[in-house]
Amino acid sequence: MFDLVHKYKLVIQVFLGLIAITFVGWGVENYTGMMTARDTVATVNGMEISQREFADELRKQQDQLRRAFGGALDPAALDSLETRRAVLESMIDRRLLMSEAGRAHLFMTREGVIAAITQTPEFQEDGKFSTAKYSQFLAGEGLTDQGYVARVQSEAPVQRISAAIGATAIAPRAVTARLAALEAQKREVSQASFPAQQYLPQVRIDEAQIKAHYEANRADYRTPERVRAEYVVLSAEALARQEPPTEAEIKAAYEGRATQFRVEEQRRASHILVKDKAEAEKLISELKKNPGRFAELAKKHSQDPGSAGQGGDLGWFGRGMMVQPFEEAVFRLKQNEIDLAQSEFGFHVVRLTGIQAAKARSLEEVRKDLAEELARQKGSRKFAEASETFGNLVYEQADSLKPAAERFKLHVQTTGWIAKSARQELGALDHPKLLAALFSEDAIKGRKNTDAIEVAPSTLVAARVLEHQPAAQRTLEEVKDEIATELRRREASALALKEGSAKLEQLRQGADAGVKWSPARLVSRRDAQGLPGQLLRQVVAADVTKLPAYLGVPVPDGGYILLRISRVVEEQAKQADPALAARGAELYGNAQLEAYIASLRGDASIKVKAASLEKK
8 A cells, every 4th residue: 555655755754864875785876887787697577787786785785794793794704605695686676676666657756856855854954954964975875966866766666665565564463462462571580690700719720731722722822914004095085175165166056056955845734544535524523623632533543654653743845745635735724724635545634734934045054064065076076087096006106105195195004913804993994805905915025005995985095015924823831821711711611501500400390409599570571670681582582381480591701690480470461552563564564575575586587697696
């Protein structure tokens, strides 16, 4: 069901605010690129996925994972065949949805997209569209304004059809009721700890054990290969700072974009969507007697899931963002007036709740944002002009980075000792391809510059090794104390596990076991009462058909914890909780969307070049 909000405003705003940032590698710019890159990875119903497009999406997904894990991931793990195939499968799914959206003639005008962008919360500041925030987003993604608008225009139909499929799913009442009961249920739990530290005095480690461990694990006691390096960074951002825009340029840009700084009239409205005209007229009659009940009646009667929970509120919107009959009703109303409108979705009881008159922002209001945008544009142009020359300089004058640094007024920076690993805070050098180049034979033995490597959109880095230390084996004498500490910790953990497990078995047999329990506390999925997540998951998943129930949980840092569940409290479940209903609907909606895509795959023509998935 394409309800009103999903059709235009809500889907576009959700897409712009959340989904567009996730799928940053998609869009018209990539599609035009693939028309010139005939090396395809796959075709879906005749639509190609080019090698360049696939590589861009793979890189972006890898970068997101590396950022999410703080760089603590092996680069090789991020570029496995399984990872590549998973990325390609997600791209194929989106091609299938795009094909269906085209068949359904789902389309949003360019004007509608621009209007939606200006209302996107992520691009707002103090309730107004911020050119600076928008430009910053574009710069971070390496996009132009035109390219982003075109991308959103092409992606919006895919999001609309996804939302529509998901919205048709209805979670069974039994599932929602069970979710509600589980969330409301409380369990009284006590715990007893067996920390590994308390067993350390019992542990004795001799020289033979230390030596045996060293010999069996020599590879663990090697210092990795390391280098110290210098590097230069050429970026659009750095080049932008070198040449700020002049006052004349700012004024000219403002005059040339007068329409951009004009904010058209915006209106805010609430609605109650019903299927029957008689029901709508009855609601209007009730509201004439008591207008203050609008939100209450919307929550109770509206069939628009996107706004019912908010009392029917649709937020602010301009012309072109709603279906025509509804929009015409809103824009002819006066403040707080109520009217009836009919659209393809049903009958709308509409109330106008706010009006923002059209206005133009002055030069002074937009000067700062405009200056920053112009600087970024200059930086992007200079980067495009300079990138090839920069790459040639570091290649042709490979014995030094100074010529490139002097040519582009860049600072040559140096590092401490670094290893060929992503588990470091390396800033601009924290990129697998650049680290691989630094540890190449040419860079280490020949002390040659690396190539200029793109580590982020509009950012090139070239580096050069200053010093090199090969991997080396640490001696037993150097690591004996370290090994002794580790062996003592392991043995203490084993003793804690042994005693804790024995106590658990005694408790389950009905014996007292002499365990000292902590004060009991009532915990639930919603309220952990300070219980760590690892333990809470065990408690709420435990079999409580027989009480008291006992659990034993080894802890990662060494030790053992016993848990006793002494009673279960079944509280009144709030089955009408909108958040709970939404979670149930989301589960079934996702499953329905997956099933829909699976059905599309069954009828689609999909050809994958397996060789294209190999590392290049």
